[in-house]
Amino acid sequence: MEIHQLVQQIKIKKSFLCVGLDTDTKLLPKYLAGADDPIFEFNKAIIDATHFVTVAYKPNVAFYEAQGEKGWLALRKTVRYIKDNYPEIFTIADAKRGDIGNTADMYARAFFDDLGFDSVTVAPYMGRDSVEPFLAHPNKQTILLALTSNPGAADFQLGTTDQTALFEKVLETSQTYQNAHNLMYVVGATRPEYFQQVRKIVPNSFLLVPGVGAQGGSLAEVCKYGLTDNIGLLVNASRAVIYASSEANFAEKAGEAAFKLQEEMRAILNKAGI
Numbered sequence: 001m002e003i004h005q006l007v008q009q010i011k012i013k014k015s016f017l018c019v020g021l022d023t024d025t026k027l028l029p030k031y032l033a034g035a036d037d038p039i040f041e042f043n044k045a046i047i048d049a050t051h052f053v054t055v056a057y058k059p060n061v062a063f064y065e066a067q068g069e070k071g072w073l074a075l076r077k078t079v080r081y082i083k084d085n086y087p088e089i090f091t092i093a094d095a096k097r098g099d100i101g102n103t104a105d106m107y108a109r110a111f112f113d114d115l116g117f118d119s120v121t122v123a124p125y126m127g128r129d130s131v132e133p134f135l136a137h138p139n140k141q142t143i144l145l146a147l148t149s150n151p152g153a154a155d156f157q158l159g160t161t162d163q164t165a166l167f168e169k170v171l172e173t174s175q176t177y178q179n180a181h182n183l184m185y186v187v188g189a190t191r192p193e194y195f196q197q198v199r200k201i202v203p204n205s206f207l208l209v210p211g212v213g214a215q216g217g218s219l220a221e222v223c224k225y226g227l228t229d230n231i232g233l234l235v236n237a238s239r240a241v242i243y244a245s246s247e248a249n250f251a252e253k254a255g256e257a258a259f260k261l262q263e264e265m266r267a268i269l270n271k272a273g274i
């Protein structure tokens with residue numbers, strides 16, 4: 001998918017919501033336990049209930065890998081279901097991969113060509129040759145971890161050398177990579193005070209912003225400096241949406257939680273004249 005198609009969706013839906021499909025078998029409603037593929041059934045119900053206010057879905061691959069073959073199959077069926085039924089919605093494989101060039105090439109093929117995702121999250125630690133194999137795929141986005149939402153982000157990402165924080169170095173250096181136009185960045189909602197610095201380096205790049213909801217990040221704070229003329233933001237919520245209820249009405253409650261976030265987004269976009 002091309003970025004202008006994502007932007008078009010955001011404008012149509014008045015939403016830059018990404019729903020994280022972090023489907024934990026321990027948290028599924030009991031009545032799904034007897035289903036052939038409970039993970040897929042859960043995802044399908046969540047997708048059907050939230051798609052009208054959602055512009056991206058982000059399955060976190062760990063939740064599927066933890067279930068072995070069955071989990072991998074549920075992941076494949078989930079991305080297929082989105083593509084077949086809601087082809088306008090952007091898909092993100094949250095896999096946080098990163099390895100030497102020939103291995104990175106295999107990861108890129110696995111998520112882009114085999115599973116058919118539009119984008120994948122990648123760790124920048126191993127540098128240029130570990131990222132460029134992902135960037136070589138046309139019309140696919142590579143979402144590089146810049147400043148993550150977790151407390152441990154302070155260990156390395158905020159550390160400075162020559163007055164430049166590591167996350168700033170990641171943003172600056174990665175912009176010199178071949179096909180850098182296919183880059184997006186992860187910047188956590190829990191660190192809104194850094195968005196101004198991020199935007200100085202990457203004024204137009206799309207940012208995937210996790211950390212709203214269960215991690216306590218504020219949508220309004222993120223948008224203050226994060227929002228661009230082209231929107232430039234995908235804000236993710238996983239647990240706050242998909243586990244809004246653990247009862248049989250879980251999908252309906254997920255739809256309501258997603259709608260609430262979208263209303264906030266609509267107001268922000270309207271105020272910004274977008």
Ligand SMILES: O=C(O)c1cc(=O)[nH]c(=O)n1[C@@H]1O[C@H](COP(=O)(O)O)[C@@H](O)[C@H]1O
Nearest residue numbers: 020060121148149188210214215237238239
């Ligand atoms: O790459 C990510 O999506 C990610 C980066 C980050 O800095 N923080 C972060 O929470 N995430 C992911 O975003 C999701 C957040 O989930 P909730 O806290 O339940 O909304 C999880 O899948 C995390 O793995």
